Amino acid sequence: MTDIAVSVHDLSKRFRLYRRPWDRVLEWVTLGRMVRHGEFWALHGVSFQVARGECLGIIGVNGAGKTTLLKILARALHPTAGHFEVAGRVASLLELGTGFHPELTGRQNLFQSARLLGFPEPEVRARLPQILAFADIGEFVDQPVKQYSSGMFVRLAFALFAHLDPDVYIVDEALAVGDVFFQQKCFERFRELRRRGCTILFVSHDMEAVTHLCDRAILLAGGKCLSQGDARSVVHDYFALMGHAAGLPSRAPMDRTSVVAPEGLDVPAEVRRRLADPPPGVHAAAGTRQSEIAGFVVTDPEDRPAWTVRSGGTLRFWYAVEARTPVDDLNVGIHFYDRRGILVFAVGTANLGVRLPGLPVGARLLCALAVTLRVQPGEYTVLPQVGGLTGEVPELGLLHDRLEALPPIVVVRGAAQALPSFYGLVQLGTEVAWTMDVDGTV
C-alpha cells in the first residue's frame, strides 16, 4: 500500500477535429498520408499527485480541461500521451443518475447503476437501508423512476453514489443538487467520507466549496496546470486569472478635459493609473450613457488590488465617471447579489446623503465607495452603476451606465476562531448587555 492514491504524469489529450466525416475516410484510405484534421489539445502535460485521504480541488474556467481530466481518470476517455495510476476502486460521478433506466424502479436502478460502476450487488444490498434513509424518498423507491420528480431522482442517485465506499471519488459539480437541506446533507456526507480516509477529486466552480472541502487544488487553464498547492492560494490565483481576463481592453478611453475628485479623496498614483484603463466587464445595454463608468478598480483598504476579502473586512470600489452630457444629479452606486441571485445589499451616494458635484461634458470624476462586507463567506456578484437622481421612475432614478459580468467578489471566512462571528446572510448590528443574579434578587 502506498500513500499516493492518484498520480498523474505528463497527461495529454488531443482531440482530432474533422470538418466533415468524409475527411476521416480519406485519411483511412490513404493510410494517414493525407492529413485532413485539425488538432485540439484539451490537456497538455498535466502532472500532479494526490495522497491517500486527501481532497483535491480542480478549478478553472469553462473549457480549461477539467472535465476531460476527470473523464480520463474515470477511464471514460483514453489519454493521448502520459499515464496515470489510481490506487483502488474508483467511483466517478460525472453526472448524477447516469445509467438509470426510466422504466426500472428506484430499487432496481440502484443495483443496475452500481453494477455499471463496477460495484457488486451484495455490497449494495448490505448498504440498502442507509442508502434509502439518505435518499429519503419513502414508498417511491418501488416505483419506476420515470415517475420521480427531478428532486427525488438526484436524491436517489446521490444517495447511492455517496454510499459506494470506493477508494477514490471523482466528483464533477455534483453537490449543486437538490434543495438547500439536501445540499447540506451532501456536504456533511463528504466530510464524513474524508474523515474515513476516502480520497476525493472535486471539480467545482463554487470557490467557497473548494476552499472549505479541499486540502489542495490545481488550477487548469487552456489544458495546462497553471498552479497547484494549498486550496486557498490556488483559488486566489484563479480570481487573479479571471480578473486579468476580464481586464482586457475593450474600448478606447475618451478624451478628458478636466478631472473632478470629491472633496478629500486622495487617489494613490497606482490606482489613478489603473483607473485610466478601460473597466473590466461589459457595459449594460440598458444605460442611457449620459455618463459612463470609464474606469473601475477594487482594492483593499491599503489600496492594493483585491477581489477577495475576509468576512467583516472592507473593500474600496473606485470609479472613474465621465460625463457625455452635462450631469448635475449624479448618483454613484453598487449592488451585491449572492449566488442565488438575491440582492444582499445596494447603496448609492444618494442613499448616503452625499451630493456629488455637477459634471460638464467630458469631465471625469473619481469616486471611491468603501464597503464593509459583514456577510457570510461566499461569492458575490457586484454591479457598479452610475445614474441620475431624476428619471421616469422617481424612486429608481435614471440608469446611465452599469458594469456587468465582472468577476465575483469572494468573501472568505474571517480570522481563524472557533465560532464564526455570526450565522446567516448578513451580520446585523447586535449589542449585548447582561446582569447576573447572585443572591436571588435582581
Place this chain on the structure above:
Amino acid sequence: MIVNLWRYRGFIVQNALADVRYRYAGSIMGVAWNVLTPLAQILIYTLVFSQIMAARLPTPGEGSFALYLCAGLLPWAAFSECVVRGAHAFIENAPYLRKLPIPEQVFVAQSAAGATVFLAIAMVLLGAVTLAMGGDVSAAWLGVPVVLLLFQGFGFGLGLIFSTLTVFLRDLGQLLTLGLQIWMWMTPIVYVEEILPPGLRALVAFNPAYPFIDALHRMIVAGQWPPAGSWPIMVFWAAAAPAAGYLVLRRLRPEIRDVL
C-alpha cells in the same frame, strides 16, 4: 475482450432482459406481446401457405412451406437485428460511454443477447406450433440451438465491426439496413434453393449465411443433420467475425469516445 464480457455478464443479461420486458412497456398485454408477436407471425405463415396457397416444397414429403419459411426467416430476423442494433449500439449508449469506464463491446453483446432471447422464444413457439399441427419434431431439432448460437455469434461479430465503424461514419447504419435486405434475398430463405438458375446456385455456397440457413432447413424441415462439412464453416464465421470486430475495435478504441 472475453474477460471483460464475463465481468459485465450481469449487466448484459439484466439489460437484455429489461429490453425484453420493456419493449412493450405501457401496453396492456405487456410482456405477453413478446410471445404473441412471433406466434401470430408463425400462425399467419402457416395459415397462408398451408391452407390458402397450399404451397408444398418441390421435393414432396418434406413438410410445409410455412415451416420452411419460419425455419429460415425467424433466425435471419434475429441475425439481422444483431447486426443492425449492434451497429448502433455505441451511438445509442453514448451517454454511458461518455461517462463510465464500461468496455465498449458490452453494449454490442447486450443487443445480441436481446435478439437471442427473442429468437429463443420464437423457436420454442415454432416447435410447439409444429407439434400442434401434427408435424414432426425429430431428434435433429437438438442441433438447432447450437446452429442458432453460432449464427448469433456471427451476427455479434458483424455488429462489433460495424458498431465501431458507424461511430465515425454514421451513414454506415443506413447502408447496413439496405445491405442486409439484399443479403437476405441472396440467401434461400423465402424461396427454395432449387428454383435458382444453375449459375446463381453455384454461387450460393459462397454466401457466409448459407451454411447456417441450410443447416436449419435440414434440421427443422427435413429432420436431417446438417452435412459434416458445414460445421467447420459455421464455427469459422462464428469465431472469425468477433475476432475481426475486436481487431477493429482495438485499433479505433482510443478515439471512439472522443467523437460520441
